[in-house]
Amino acid sequence: MTQPLDLLYSETEDDLRAAVRALLADRAGHQTLLDRIETDDPYVPGLWKSLAGDIGAAGLLVPEELGGQGASHREAAVVLEELGRAVTPLPYLTSAVVATETLLGLAGQGGPAAELLAALASGERVAILAVPFSTAPQPAAAGTGFVSEGPVRGVADAVAADVFLASRPDGLYAVPAADAVVTPLTPLDLTRPLAVVDPGSAGGTRLADGEAARAAVRRGLLAGAGLLASEQLGLAERCLEETVRHTRERHQFNRPVGSFQALKHRMAQLWLDLVGARAAARAAADALATGDPDAPLTVAVAQAYCSKVAVRAAEECVQLHGGIGMTWEHPAHLALKRAKSDQVALGSAGRHQDAIAALTDLPAPE
Structure with missing residues (x-):
């Protein structure tokens, strides 16, 4: 019998959220x-x-016996919600989730693999899986796996x-960043840098070969896609909160613009979308945490839904802020660019619907 999903936040998760939010407010404000x-x-x-x-x-x-905290995807999802709220530029999703889960x-x-995992758990090192950020947990075609030969873009x-985790035809390798060629790109989302990475066709330490390597990469991408939904949830929640605050303070015709019926309806509909996004994101995090056999389906549902909600929330944030929302000085554009880039990250909504x-x-x- 399948264990029912737990969508509620525990006291431990609330405490973790408070600690992360306080850190980001102090060190990584919008300005x-x-x-x-x-x-x-x-x-x-x-x-x-x-943070790390x-x-x-x-x-x-990471389990305690391997040098980690021994928590789960539920706690990592809370961290990503806060990073999404603040649109924080940190390699948390890519290193502490995707690369870490791959090594697990x-x-x-x-x-x-175990030695590198301990270094990642302590925050001493950052590992990145050398695949395009748009790569979905399921290969585009049967038998293709996640192998990249030559430079990897995006x-x-x-x-x-x-260190880079490079998937080659003969297995998965750990390649020191100093031995790879990294060429920065100019991304849409300036808070999440992209680059072309050439890890080389030789060198590095072999971590696994054959199907074990492909399964590990698939596991890392699945966890990344599932927890990306929590980042999108946090971003959308912050966009709605800021929009409601602004429309309460902004006056036209001697009335708060938030009292106009048309704007009330738009924000109410967005709130309903957020309720669904929260349920989908929490379901994905809980399914990953409990090892639910239906986790791939739950993750696909979360990504197909949450990516669209995040974009819509960011668009509404820009539009309902009026003229100030269109300026570079206002942080609304950071949220919109992050939402748009996340929309194609780790598989587009269409890929997840398929x-x-x-x-x-x-x-x-x-």
Whole structure:
């Protein structure tokens, strides 16, 4: 009998949320981010150490015996909700979730994978899976796997990496960043840098070969896609909160603009969308945490729904802020760009809808 999903937040999760939110408010406010994206390095100095090492967020998915916190995807989802709310430029999703989960699929073998996992859990190192950020958990075609030969375009947070996990035809390798060629790109979302990464066709430490490597990469991408929904949820919630606050304070014709019926309806509909997004994101996090066999389906549902809600919330935030929302000085554009880039990250909504059809044996009409 399948265990019912738990969509509620625990006291531990609420405490973690409070700690992360306080850190981001103090160190990574919107003005700080607006200033950082004007530079070549959007990452706030010292913030990763505080979040990953001091709070221990980098090791949430890692068992205690491997040097981690022994928590679960539910706690990691809470961290991503807060990072999404603040549109924070940190390699948390890419390193502490995707790369970490990939290595967890190999940790039972011990050796280099377990050693690297311990370094990631402590926040001392950042690992990035060298695949395009748009890669979905299911390969585009049967038998293709996730192998990339030659330079890989669109690798997220590559500029922050200490080590790359490179999927080659003969297995998965850990390649030091110093041995790879990283060419930064100019992304739409300046808070999540993209780059072309050439990890080379030789060198590095082999972590796994054959089907074990492909299964580990698939596991990492599935966890990433599932928890990306929580980042999108946090972003959408913050957009709605800021929009409601602004429309209460902004007056026209001696009345708050939020009292106009047309705007009330738009915000009420967005709130309903958020309720659904919260349920979908929490369901995905809980399914991953409990090892639910239906996790691939739950993750696909969450991504197909939450990516659209995040974009709509960000669009409404820009539009309902009026003229100020269109300016570079207002942070609304940060949320919109993050939402749009997340919409195609780890599989587009269409790809996840195709996955839902396949997993439920409901093929699309011809």
